[in-house]
Amino acid sequence: MKVMIDICIVPLGVGVSVSEYVAACQRVLQDAKLDHQMHAYGTNVEGDWDEVMAAVKRCHEVVHELGAPRITTSMRLGTRNDREQSMDDKIQSVRNKLDS
Amino acid sequence: MKVMIDICIVPLGVGVSVSEYVAACQRVLQDAKLDHQMHAYGTNVEGDWDEVMAAVKRCHEVVHELGAPRITTSMRLGTRNDREQSMDDKIQSVRNKLDS
Amino acid sequence: MKVMIDICIVPLGVGVSVSEYVAACQRVLQDAKLDHQMHAYGTNVEGDWDEVMAAVKRCHEVVHELGAPRITTSMRLGTRNDREQSMDDKIQSVRNKLDS
Amino acid sequence: MKVMIDICIVPLGVGVSVSEYVAACQRVLQDAKLDHQMHAYGTNVEGDWDEVMAAVKRCHEVVHELGAPRITTSMRLGTRNDREQSMDDKIQSVRNKLDS
Numbered sequence: 358m359k360v361m362i363d364i365c366i367v368p369l370g371v372g373v374s375v376s377e378y379v380a381a382c383q384r385v386l387q388d389a390k391l392d393h394q395m396h397a398y399g400t401n402v403e404g405d406w407d408e409v410m411a412a413v414k415r416c417h418e419v420v421h422e423l424g425a426p427r428i429t430t431s432m433r434l435g436t437r438n439d440r441e442q443s444m445d446d447k448i449q450s451v452r453n454k455l456d457s
Numbered sequence: 458m459k460v461m462i463d464i465c466i467v468p469l470g471v472g473v474s475v476s477e478y479v480a481a482c483q484r485v486l487q488d489a490k491l492d493h494q495m496h497a498y499g500t501n502v503e504g505d506w507d508e509v510m511a512a513v514k515r516c517h518e519v520v521h522e523l524g525a526p527r528i529t530t531s532m533r534l535g536t537r538n539d540r541e542q543s544m545d546d547k548i549q550s551v552r553n554k555l556d557s
Numbered sequence: 558m559k560v561m562i563d564i565c566i567v568p569l570g571v572g573v574s575v576s577e578y579v580a581a582c583q584r585v586l587q588d589a590k591l592d593h594q595m596h597a598y599g600t601n602v603e604g605d606w607d608e609v610m611a612a613v614k615r616c617h618e619v620v621h622e623l624g625a626p627r628i629t630t631s632m633r634l635g636t637r638n639d640r641e642q643s644m645d646d647k648i649q650s651v652r653n654k655l656d657s
Numbered sequence: 658m659k660v661m662i663d664i665c666i667v668p669l670g671v672g673v674s675v676s677e678y679v680a681a682c683q684r685v686l687q688d689a690k691l692d693h694q695m696h697a698y699g700t701n702v703e704g705d706w707d708e709v710m711a712a713v714k715r716c717h718e719v720v721h722e723l724g725a726p727r728i729t730t731s732m733r734l735g736t737r738n739d740r741e742q743s744m745d746d747k748i749q750s751v752r753n754k755l756d757s
Contacts, residue, residue: 358517363665363698365474365629365733370573373627373739376747391463396696397744398663398733402699406517410510415504417458417675426539427573429565431631431733432532433665433698434715436517439470439526439673444697447676451695454680463565464589465633465729470673473639473727476647480654495651496596497644498563498633503578503597527673531731533565533598534726539573544597547576551595554580558717570739608719617658617706617736628738632732636717638669639726651701 358406362435363405364415366371381423382416384454389415394444401444406436432441460492461544463533466516468508468525476527481523482516494544501532501544506536558607561644563633565599566616568625581623582616589615599631603643606636635655658706661744663733665699666716668725681723682716689715694744699731701744706736 368378379395386402389412393402396437402409415430417444420428468478479495486493487498488501489512493502513532520528542550568578580597586593586602586619589612593602602609620628642650666676679695686693686702689712693702702709713732734736742750 359515360517361662361698363696365631365663367567367569367629367685369569369575370566372664372736373570373737375752376754377567379751383751383755396663396694396697397701397747398661401690401697403488406514406689410514413534414458414506414510417460417534421536423540426537427537429567430534431565431731432534433516433731434513434530435528435698436521436525437673438521447697448695450674450676451679451683454676455683461598463563464598465563467667467729468667469667469669469675470755473637473670474650475669476654479651480619483655494596495648496594497647498561498635499599501597513558513636529667531631531665533631535598537569537573547597548595550574550576551583552626554576555583556632558714594662608712610714613734614658614706614710617660617734624740627737628735629735631663632731632734634713634717635723635728637706637727638721 358436359411361403361435363399363401363407366420366428366430369418369427369429371425378420378423378425383421385412385415385419403444411444412418459535460506460509461535462509463499463501464530466520466525466528466530468520469524469527469529477521478484478520485512485515499530503544560606560609560610561603561635563599564630565570566620566628566630568620568629569629571625578620578623578625581619585615595639603644603657604616658736660705660706660709662709663737664730666720666728667704668720669727672723674693674752676722677723678723681719685712685715685719703744
């Protein structure tokens with residue numbers, strides 16, 4: 358089963374600047390060789406369910422290892438079995454409606 | 458690693474009534490013997506990370522098997538390594554502040 | 558337009574314990590006389606869209622006033638124009654499926 | 658008070674294809690002259706709290722008008738009073754950590 362997620366990992370107890378922790382998670386996604394795209398309030402990731410979820414778990418572990426005693430993450434997860442649709446497909450589908 | 462999640466699974470392409478699908482997910486959580494508590498806009502679940510995430514995956518599989526071609530889930534995930542805190546502890550902690 | 562929300566307000570830069578801030582938001586909802594129900598990972602609120610959103614804004618203001626320099630909130634918002642459905646109705650609808 | 662949100666509006670009861678509804682919301686944001694950036698699983702919007710929330714309400718109204726009887730939206734909302742930070746600033750802040 359393929360999944361597309363949007364994830365925003367928030368470390369607590371480490372002050373207001375969280376970019377160091379977000380960067381560490383970007384490295385986890387890169388190391389996992391998962392397609393991903395950061396935006397201003399989260400990151401899109403797509404791939405096999407088990408691989409994506411293993412990376413999400415690894416992100417929590419890495420952020421704890423970096424010193425965050427508590428983490429609260431918000432995530433969207435999308436699956437479909439009617440057809441394949443990539444991250445680019447989703448954006449293009451909306452753009453086509455906007456142009457028409 | 459223990460995790461507490463709040464999950465809201467939304468099947469698309471099956472009309473406006475989603476209670477049948479939510480009920481199927483409640484059964485998945487019961488079968489997995491995970492502590493869980495349904496509320497009006499989601500369900501809290503707590504337990505071992507891998508067991509909780511296996512149940513989340515099983516929910517997506519079951520909802521697809523019931524006929525939903527597409528699913529979009531929103532989820533919060535909380536982990537902490539400073540101390541243990543159950544779902545009841547979290548609520549009691551706020552109630553203590555309200556009473557004081 | 559009526560709305561039902563599920564909201565989880567997370568103050569950053571104030572340490573790991575957030576119950577004081579959650580309690581302050583509970584008081585905001587009480588003062589606004591909005592139907593609400595706290596759970597272990599958020600709070601359900603229902604009412605008129607403008608009144609509910611005014612309370613959400615007031616929560617952010619109050620949490621900043623209490624000393625949090627940064628807040629990240631996750632929220633679900635549900636509206637429907639096919640019929641009225643209360644928080645209790647939603648839960649009962651799932652329970653009926655579980656019993657059948 | 659400035660706010661940055663990430664919003665994903667999901668119409669129910671209209672089948673699996675939701676791009677028409679997402680496109681309508683993009684037009685609402687354009688008409689409101691709010692800075693916004695669509696990604697594969699939502700849209701970032703930043704601006705004055707009241708203006709952003711008015712656009713969110715308008716999106717729900719427009720999606721209902723287009724025929725969706727039910728909508729479930731997931732949203733993140735970020736506010737801070739320690740300093741100004743744009744959507745581009747947030748992304749750049751993480752990129753600087755990745756490069757260092």
